[in-house]
């Protein structure tokens with residue numbers, strides 16, 4: 170009898186990207202995304218993005234320590250999910266680096282957001298941009314995305 174190979178699916182490692190110095194007004198949304206991702210079976214490597222005490226913790230780090238840590242986490246990630254409603258240099262940079270790595274990138278934003286053409290007009294096949302109007306819709310998009318990984 171032929172032996173059946175069982176392919177075990179590992180929890181996908183996700184880099185959650187959200188504005189920090191660009192403004193923390195959507196912190197509650199980042200926290201919701203973190204919870205939705207973990208609940209969907211993902212491991213969020215950049216959990217600090219959703220940490221309300223981030224400023225205090227990061228202030229003990231040098232700029233290069235922050236950069237090195239984040240690039241290290243991105244290198245280990247299977248996909249990147251970015252909330253792009255609040256414009257942020259760091260989020261744009263991380264999206265670009267993730268696309269360079271050819272990992273799937275999902276950008277999410279509120280319907281009324283003014284999102285850069287560098288995201289909306291980017292034809293890279295690894296990039297998907299979607300809008301959400303409430304938490305239920307956001308959760309649905311996240312669960313569906315995780316299932317594709």
Ligand SMILES: O=c1[nH]c(=O)n([C@H]2C[C@H](O)[C@@H](COP(=O)(O)O)O2)cc1CO
Pocket residue numbers: 185186187188189190191192217218227235239257258259260263
């Ligand atoms: O202290 C930090 N810690 C940190 O992890 N980042 C990373 C993760 C976020 O997805 C992104 C936010 O960039 P910005 O600070 O330009 O809004 O950069 C950015 C900063 C500050 O620029």
